[in-house]
Amino acid sequence: MTAAAQDRIVGGTPHHGRIRVGVLGTSEFARRRMMAAIRGHPGAELAAVASRDPARAAHTAAQHGCAAAADYGELLARDDIDAVYLPLPNALHHEWALAAMESGKHVLAEKPLTTSAADTAELVGVAARTGRVLRENFCFLHHGQHRTVRDLLRGGRIGRLRRFTGAFCIPPRPAADVRHRPELGGGALLDTGVYPIRAAQFFLGDDLSVTGALLRQDAATGVDVGGSALLRAAGGEIVTVDFGFEHGYGSLYQLWGSEGRLTLERAFTPPPDLAPVLRVDRQGEPVHTVLPAEDQYAATVGAFAAAVRRARDLGTDPDHQAWAAAAVRTAELVEEISRCAQHITVETRERG
Structure with missing residues (x-):
């Protein structure tokens, strides 16, 4: 510089x-x-x-x-x-x-x-x-809580990572919402599913592969309103992601290692005044740490x-290459999930 x-x-x-x-x-x-x-x-x-x-x-x-x-x-x-x-x-x-x-x-x-x-x-x-x-x-990638979790993971706080699970689900949206319009790129995978996918990349890197998926597809609109995907990381770690907009609100992830678990609630959209609570479970002794509130926006x-x-x-842009690789891989993983998913057709119901 x-x-x-x-x-x-x-x-x-x-x-x-x-x-x-x-x-x-x-x-x-x-x-x-x-x-x-x-x-x-x-x-x-x-x-x-x-x-x-x-x-x-x-x-x-x-x-x-x-x-x-x-x-x-x-x-x-x-x-x-x-x-x-x-x-x-x-x-x-x-x-x-x-x-x-x-x-x-x-x-x-x-x-x-x-x-x-x-x-x-x-x-x-x-x-x-x-x-x-x-x-x-x-x-969410600009909130310090995730760097804290990554530092604890790299420091061996929960031993060797075995499993990452992430979920982002929100309540049903109004019928006219763009999320219900396939021609505008609607659907839960693109709307909320990309969050836990990107979080998995943050902790495990871009070398992830999709092994299976389920998508709940609205019979009337054709868009996916919820789903789950199973992935594997390069080191053999298991990754599961859940997403949707037909649920009570949930935004969290958990990293499960050989010696304990790290759990973070309100992981993706914490309000600027929220002090996140990180839970660390080791040998049946949970420890709750209150992290500083930050405005990620x-x-x-x-x-x-x-x-x-x-x-x-x-x-x-000196940071272009590293950022671009992650962005392209996210898009590829979304396509892999869509391509391999089994679809469950759900009947249209009145939306709020």
Whole structure:
């Protein structure tokens, strides 16, 4: 890193040169979490928002104190935007992330990055060619609780790891929700299943293979509303992931080793003011450790802004290769699960 870049960043906080971010889309999550995080971070500036509905864009812009663009194309043409946050439906990520990078913008796209491994690999290639920062918005990876768990695992706290289990399930969504629309990339595997898959990669690496899966498929919409998958890691560890949006809320993982277990609740979407509780079970003696509360959404914005500043200074993203390998492998694992899964058809029922 050059002296100029070091001058801009002290303890992760820039003295000047904030990254100006435009938002393509006005999803509930974008408005509730990410736009507030962008607006409140010292390293970023919320510059503009666009929507398919200009009135909705104007309303959202007024709420967040930024400009409104008439449409997505107009936002990408603005010269006062350095980067784009992209919370559109899954099936639109590839098209607009590609357009954003080709217009000279860096991209933070909601997960999943795309709906296919081929499209993900294409975006990764464009980012490498153009020197643009491209990131998939797995906010949970920026929360320190997972690094604490990984440090304990590497330190032998539970012996040798034998099994990883992860689950992310949410209550049923309204019938009109985009999660129920296959043409927009709906379905539980792409919506919640990618979380425990990415967590397994975080702890066990990208060398995972799928050995079997079950998907519960809605008879009316054709999308999967829940499922489970069984994978194996390179060292022979067993991995199971569960996901869905027809359940009571659950967001957790457990690492089971030869000498004990590590369990973390609220693993993927902890509120910023929640102090996580890590449970360690060894020889029948559970120990609960309260970890510091952290705002993973602000941390995500900070990490992305720092990456953009580095890329702007160096002319390339030095962290691209490591990040890209994980993103492509996640997409490949999703496809492997879909390809090998047995399907259980479930009858449509009234949704909340």
